Amino acid sequence: MFVAREPEVSAQELTSQLLLAGDLTHRPSLSDIAMLRQLSTEKDCDKFFEAKSCLIDYTDTVAAKPRRFRMSLHGRLIGLIIASMLPLTYLNAQTLSKSDEASIRAIVTAVPEALNHKDMKAYASLFADDADWINVVGMHWRGKADVVKAHEVYLKTIFRDGGMSTAEMTLRAVTPDVAIAVVTQNDKGGILPDGSKAPPGAGRLSYVLVKRGGKWMITHGHNTVIDADAQRFDPINSNWNGEISK
Numbered sequence: 394m395f396v397a398r399e400p401e402v403s404a405q406e407l408t409s410q411l412l413l414a415g416d417l418t419h420r421p422s423l424s425d426i427a428m429l430r431q432l433s434t435e436k437d438c439d440k441f442f443e444a445k446s447c448l449i450d451y452t453d454t455v456a457a458k459p460r461r462f463r464m465s466l467h468g469r470l471i472g473l474i475i476a477s478m479l480p481l482t483y484l485n486a487q488t489l490s491k492s493d494e495a496s497i498r499a500i501v502t503a504v505p506e507a508l509n510h511k512d513m514k515a516y517a518s519l520f521a522d523d524a525d526w527i528n529v530v531g532m533h534w535r536g537k538a539d540v541v542k543a544h545e546v547y548l549k550t551i552f553r554d555g556g557m558s559t560a561e562m563t564l565r566a567v568t569p570d571v572a573i574a575v576v577t578q579n580d581k582g583g584i585l586p587d588g589s590k591a592p593p594g595a596g597r598l599s600y601v602l603v604k605r606g607g608k609w610m611i612t613h614g615h616n617t618v619i620d621a622d623a624q625r626f627d628p629i630n631s632n633w634n635g636e637i638s639k
Contacts, residue, residue, distance in 0.1 A: 487566035496609045497564055497602055501574045505557035511548055517541045521610040529618045556581030570604040595619045
């Protein structure tokens with residue numbers, strides 16, 4: 394690797410100098426920095442900077458300068474930006490501690506359990522005050538009070554007989570205090586507002602959880618019905634590749 398780190402100059406200082414000099418048109422994004430980490434030759438750098446004209450004014454600034462300057466510029470950008478512009482934890486995937494994961498799983502699992510038991514106090518305790526919820530037909534409820542009120546009303550119809558259960562769950566940390574949960578949930582059906590019976594089915598829910606004051610809570614929820622017939626047209630999880638039946 395040809396990159397030489399110059400610890401006496403911080404990446405922030407270098408970036409500011411280059412911005413003022415016109416060598417950078419804006420501060421590098423996380424994706425730019427992640428890409429820079431993978432480069433190992435000057436040729437690779439030239440190709441990257443030329444393609445990313447929004448990052449470096451390649452024609453006016455880099456290509457017109459001597460090879461030694463380009464080597465210095467490339468090396469300083471890659472070495473210093475990677476070394477000290479952002480903490481490494483922001484470049485790599487976040488991970489949840491075992492205790493945080495356990496807390497999140499308990500909260501998400503408690504959502505259908507609270508509705509099954511018609512325990513709206515327990516249900517409300519799972520949400521942040523600024524939570525919002527989008528249901529299966531696109532209704533959008535803003536704030537904990539409205540989220541709780543709406544589900545309490547639906548306890549008279551679609552949730553009347555309970556029977557909801559968590560089938561599977563995947564978690565992903567966004568930051569140490571923000572996580573996403575994707576859940577598959579089964580239900581036994583219920584009564585629709587028009588009086589007709591909803592058949593048993595499954596839904597896929599997305600939750601955004603935040604950790605405030607050491608406590609995890611739901612700040613956003615989105616429920617989607619899993620259409621069993623449509624699954625055969627899933628471009629990722631089926632063999633369908635776009636053919637249209639005639």
